[in-house]
Amino acid sequence: MTLIARTIATLGLAAGAVMAHAASLPTAWTNWKKENASNITGTMMLTSGSVKVKYTGPDSFFHQFGDADDRDYWTFGDPNPYAVTGRPKGVDILGFMGGTGSSQYKITFSRPVTNPVIAILSLGAPNTPKSYVFKQTPILLSSGKGFYGGCADCLKIDDKTLTGTEGHGVIQFIGTFSSISWTDEEWENWHGIQVGAPEDQ
Numbered sequence: 001m002t003l004i005a006r007t008i009a010t011l012g013l014a015a016g017a018v019m020a021h022a023a024s025l026p027t028a029w030t031n032w033k034k035e036n037a038s039n040i041t042g043t044m045m046l047t048s049g050s051v052k053v054k055y056t057g058p059d060s061f062f063h064q065f066g067d068a069d070d071r072d073y074w075t076f077g078d079p080n081p082y083a084v085t086g087r088p089k090g091v092d093i094l095g096f097m098g099g100t101g102s103s104q105y106k107i108t109f110s111r112p113v114t115n116p117v118i119a120i121l122s123l124g125a126p127n128t129p130k131s132y133v134f135k136q137t138p139i140l141l142s143s144g145k146g147f148y149g150g151c152a153d154c155l156k157i158d159d160k161t162l163t164g165t166e167g168h169g170v171i172q173f174i175g176t177f178s179s180i181s182w183t184d185e186e187w188e189n190w191h192g193i194q195v196g197a198p199e200d201q
Contacts, residue, residue: 027085027117029196032065032092040094044113047200052110055094058103061190062095073121073147073192081120081144081155081168088119088194095121098130099187105132106181113197116180117141117172120155121192122148123164130191131163134182136173138162143169164191 030053032042037059044051064070070091076082096105109116118138124130126149143155146168155167162171173180 026199027196028199029088029090029119029194030092031090032063032094034063034065037063042092042195044195044197045199046113046197051113051197053195054108054110055106055195056108057105058096058100060094061097062093062192064091064093066090066092074119074194075147076168077145079142079144079152081142081146081150082170083144084141085117085119085170085196088196093121093192093194095190095192096184097187097190098184100183101185102183104181104183106179107195108179109177112176112178114176114201115172115174116177116195116197117170118180119170119194119196120162120164121146121168121194122150123155123162123167123191124188126166128186128188129163129165130184130186130188131161132182132184134160134162134180136160136177136180138171138173141170141172143167 028044028046030042030044034040040055042053044053072091073093074087137160140157150166150168154165155169156163
């Protein structure tokens with residue numbers, strides 16, 4: 001077996017092991033607290049202790065922080081878009097309009113986090129694809145029918161680009177990260193995210 005083939009095989013096995021691991025363990029989701037629309041902070045509770053999470057970038061268009069009258073956008077149908085991690089707990093969500101060109105959206109962790117995940121809500125529309133271009137490489141854990149519809153293949157990944165056509169689901173970043181960042185060039189009315197990580201770390 002060539003070195004390249006061995007490397008590809010090793011990466012494939014590692015990714016499969018991580019996905020199986022994520023499926024068997026609970027996921028910690030961020031409890032967000034607003035500072036301002038371009039600087040929002042929150043906390044994830046991992047087994048090893050709390051991790052501060054910060055969003056910085058273009059102003060959020062819409063956000064919820066668990067108030068009593070907030071709508072639950074993380075409902076789902078069949079197929080379940082959150083099948084691997086479970087749906088985000090609570091109703092917290094960060095919503096964006098997009099179409100900001102080269103402006104960078106960034107999630108920063110107060111200490112490195114292993115295999116973080118981002119739940120995606122309503123990225124794109126059936127006839128209007130919309131993409132996030134990440135600096136890091138995501139994998140697709142699950143895709144399905146969410147609050148606004150969607151389907152099993154309405155989220156797709158090509159290298160570092162996530163594209164949605166009414167996409168609901170969860171992506172993951174394999175490895176240990178201090179931050180995740182992306183750009184978003186296509187305008188859309190709004191779409192949302194929630195940030196989490198495997199709890200047992």
